[in-house]
Amino acid sequence: MGLTKTEIFTEGQNRLAVMLKAMAHPARIAILEQIINANTCICGDLVEELGLAQATISQHLKELKNAGLIQGTIEGVSVCYCIEPKTWELLHKNLDGFFRSYKEPANCC
Amino acid sequence: MGLTKTEIFTEGQNRLAVMLKAMAHPARIAILEQIINANTCICGDLVEELGLAQATISQHLKELKNAGLIQGTIEGVSVCYCIEPKTWELLHKNLDGFFRSYKEPANCC
DNA sequence: TCTTTTTATCGTAATATTACAATATAATGG
DNA sequence: CCATTATATTGTAATATTACGATAAAAAGA
Numbered sequence: 001m002g003l004t005k006t007e008i009f010t011e012g013q014n015r016l017a018v019m020l021k022a023m024a025h026p027a028r029i030a031i032l033e034q035i036i037n038a039n040t041c042i043c044g045d046l047v048e049e050l051g052l053a054q055a056t057i058s059q060h061l062k063e064l065k066n067a068g069l070i071q072g073t074i075e076g077v078s079v080c081y082c083i084e085p086k087t088w089e090l091l092h093k094n095l096d097g098f099f100r101s102y103k104e105p106a107n108c109c
Numbered sequence: 110m111g112l113t114k115t116e117i118f119t120e121g122q123n124r125l126a127v128m129l130k131a132m133a134h135p136a137r138i139a140i141l142e143q144i145i146n147a148n149t150c151i152c153g154d155l156v157e158e159l160g161l162a163q164a165t166i167s168q169h170l171k172e173l174k175n176a177g178l179i180q181g182t183i184e185g186v187s188v189c190y191c192i193e194p195k196t197w198e199l200l201h202k203n204l205d206g207f208f209r210s211y212k213e214p215a216n217c218c
Numbered sequence: 219t220c221t222t223t224t225t226a227t228c229g230t231a232a233t234a235t236t237a238c239a240a241t242a243t244a245a246t247g248g
Numbered sequence: 249c250c251a252t253t254a255t256a257t258t259g260t261a262a263t264a265t266t267a268c269g270a271t272a273a274a275a276a277g278a
Contacts, residue, residue, distance in 0.1 A: 008160040009135035017135040024129035026118035036211045051117040053238050077254050082217050092208035099201035102145045108191050162268050
């Protein structure tokens with residue numbers, strides 16, 4: 001089949017899965033890291049840094065944008081990308097809550 | 110092409126991506142939630158709860174196991190699954206550090 | 219041993235993802 | 249307007265993922 005049965009899961013489960021999927025690629029993690037380390041918006045320098053074709057990076061940026069993790073503003077000829085603080089914070093809290101919800105049980109195998 | 114260029118990324122980037130990918134599906138999030146909420150190992154009840162075929166769930170469990178997020182112990186006829194506390198904690202810390210590394214920059218678009 | 223129960227694996231179809239070349243688009247500078 | 253620069257989109261090939269039916273495997277009980 002190949003298509004996820006979205007309808008049988010909760011809104012929250014689907015939302016979290018979509019966000020995680022957007023982050024779940026080394027190139028996209030690398031992109032996020034670069035934006036974060038630059039501590040400003042990144043305009044164009046991404047293609048030289050990563051060893052991927054321009055089209056591929058554009059595609060990855062699009063996915064990050066679709067997930068709401070980054071935002072791009074047109075700055076003359078180039079586009080400047082930065083983290084979308086609201087979504088970033090939201091996902092951080094959501095994930096943190098998820099990880100914290102696990103308490104090592106007393107009676108387990 | 111269809112295959113990720115793992116070799117051009119760092120060890121850390123690849124590791125994090127693999128873990129996130131393992132979590133990045135609503136069914137696998139649902140499975141993790143169930144194990145966590147049960148607060149003990151889950152033996153078999155997963156198929157009835159989720160609306161997916163037994164083979165599909167077994168496949169998802171395998172991926173979570175491969176990523177080291179859960180562990181399964183054979184308990185008579187059935188297999189009991191629980192969170193792998195070490196990996197869980199590791200991923201939690203890793204992700205938390207990643208999210209915290211972002212500081213909203215002063216000069217941005 | 220035979221049956222039952224539970225989980226894993228195999229085979230397969232449908233769809234998604236990843237990557238890149240080629241090309242399009244959009245803004246700037248001459 | 250034309251060339252340049254930066255990014256997006258399109259088309260396409262290779263591979264991965266998702267899902268399920270069918271079947272295998274493994275342990276328990278009759």
